[in-house]
Amino acid sequence: MATAPHDGFAQLVHAEWTKLRTVRGWLVGLLAAVVLTIGIGLLGPLGSQISCVHVDGGGCSAQSPPKGPDGREVVDDKTIVYRFLSGDGSITARLTDFDGEYAPTGDVQAGTVHGLQPWSKAGILIKDGIKPGSPYAAVLATGSHGVRMQYDYVHDLPGLAGPVSAATPRWLRLVRTGDVITGLNSADGAMWTAIGTVRLANLPHDLVIGVFAASPQYEVIKSSFGGTRSNGGPTTATGTFDRIALTGQTSGDWTVPPTYTGSGPDGQPLRPQGGDGPKAPTGAVQHGSDGFVITGSGNIAPMAVSEGSGKTVESALAGTFAGLIAVIVVAALTMTAEYRRGLIRTSLAASPRRGRLLAAKATVLGGASFVTGLAAAAIAVPSVTALEHHKGLYVFHASAGAQIRIVVGTAALLAVAAVLALAVGTIVRRGAAAVAAVIVVIVLPYILAVASVLPAGAAQWLTRLTxxxxFAVQQTVTSWPQVTAVYTPTNGYYPLSPWTGLAVLCLYAAVAYALAHRLLLRRDA
Known part of the structure; x- marks a missing residue:
């Protein structure tokens, strides 16, 4: 029976694995990577506590924001006047004026100026009740982005461009047919253009149908050395609606939630929905010419992390950088230690095919580092998240698929970084130099980007090119074009998609490995 050659690849892998598991320092280094990743992740919630007391004297936890149909956190705060629609039907309204106010200093008492925010909104909607987070579809005008059709908080479709004024009003229409909602807009009320047709699954027979206004907080985003900061204050938007027409079976009077005041098209006071009496209004609804003048604050949109007080799932992996350093040290030393002790000659004598030797080392180190990262992330994510909940901290939603991706992605991050460190160690042949070089190109840019040290632009470029x-593979949050927020690595937002970001590291590792392979073949041991 033929036997495998002495330097067969499987035998080389077995030999390198034997080296790795018999050198105590290397095993300790990999174990340290697991402990550091988990331990640093636990430090955050261990040092945090929500302090609040219920009226009954008991403790309480962080208040949960409303969640949309897909489980994501949303903002659903607006001024709305509505009726009920049973079955199929439609609502049409003309928006003839759209203006707003905001406080440039963030202090309303210091004075306000006229002006809309880019995503101030006034329009019509069909919604599954008034509960925050329930499914909806809306056609609306915005401060700077023309008419839009938005639905279920995260979806946004463009309509007519341009501002709203008495000379350029906007006609808005929504049509319900079963679970299907069609949004249309028109400049003159005669020629209508469809913006989009969407299906809102499992809509009930009875829906809310009405007009609304909302205006998100005024944001001034300042970026400089020392980080990116957002300052702002409350704003309002006022929309003037007329020609309101409903079709289908509608019921009830024009109604507003109990925090609003005003009168309807018939001049009669609007009936508060529930409540024990008048309350301080957060919005205003007044009778207009066969319509309404509605003033509102807030937003109806997905919630950005910077808007809420909470943790993201990937914050459980805050210790990845420390675990990564331990893996880099082990990976670099597996090659540089052989050069320092002269053992590389023995290894090359046993395996004259130098390329196979390097590939075997990369396979063993990559595999061991992958398992190390997988164990660390698989323990850290549920453990830290559970502790955050126990401490009363709110954790932003992440789908099961996203959580699996950040666990597997973290393992892949450590594995590819180990191959890069091995390659750099082969190139420079000095342990300290190899470790320092890899830390400088991976860990240092990450720390500078997330530690609020650099301006947003510099942080974005570091996490795009280095x-x-x-680290984008750990991102679970989404940046929304229709929401103004601070989208920086500090808040968990990276400029590249998760797998594209990992591909950048793979490219660096591939180039370094190719150079290491070439030098190993050409240089003397």
Missing amino acids: PAAA
Whole structure:
């Protein structure tokens, strides 16, 4: 029976694995990577506590924001006047004026000026009740982005461009047919253009149908050395609606929630929905010419992390950078230690095919680092998240698929970084130099980007062009074009998609490995 050659690849892998598991320092280094990743992740919630007391004297936890149909956190705060629609039907309204106010200093008492925010909104909607977070579809005008059709908080479709004024009003229409909602707009009320047709699954027979206004907080985003900061204050938007027409079976008087005041098209006071009496209004609804003048604050949109007081799932992996350093040290030393002790000659004598030897080392180190990262992330994510809940901290929603991706992605991040460190160690042949070089190109850019040290632009470029881009694989939050917020690595937002970011690290590792392979073949041991 033929036997495998002495330097067969499987035998080389077995030999390298034997080296790795018999050198105590290397095993300790990999174990340290697990402990550091989990331990640093636990430090955050261990040092945090929500302090509040219920009226009955008991403790309480962080208040949960409303969640949309897909489980994401949303903002659903607006001024609305509505009736009920049973079955199929439609609502049409003309928006003839759209203006707003905001406080440039963030202090309303210091004075306000006229002006709309880019995503101030006034329009019509069909909604599954008034409960925050319930499914809806709306056609609305915005401060700077023309008419839009938005639905279920995260979806946004463009309609007619341009501002609203008495000379350029906007006609808005929504049509319900079963679970299907069609949004249309028109400049003159005669020629209508469809913006989109969407299906809102499992809509009940009875829906809320009405007009609304909302205006998100005024944001001034300042970026400089020392980080990116957002300052702002409350704003209002006022929409003037007329020609309101409903079709289908509608019921009830024009109604507003109990925090609003005003009168309807018939001049009669609007009936508060529930409540024990008049309350301080957060919005205003007044009778207009066969319509309404509605003033509102707030928003109806997905919630950005910077808007809420909470943790993201990937914050459980805050210790990844420390675990990564431990893996880099082990990976670099597996090659540089052989050069320092002269053992590389023995290894090359046993395996004359130098390329196979390097590939075997990369396979063993990559595999061991992958398992190390997988164990660390698989323990850290549920453990830290559970502790955050126990401490009363709110954790933003992440789907099961996203959680699996950040666990597997973290393992891949450590594995590819280990191959990069091995390659750099082969190139420079000095342990300290190899470790320092890899830390400088991966860990240092990451720390500078997330520690609020650099301006937003510099942080974005660092996490786009350097191997630190691979940390995007841990991102579970989404940046929304229709929401103004601070989208920086500090808040968990990376400029590249998760797998694209990891691909940047893979490219660096591939180039370094190719150079290491070439030098190993050409240089003397």
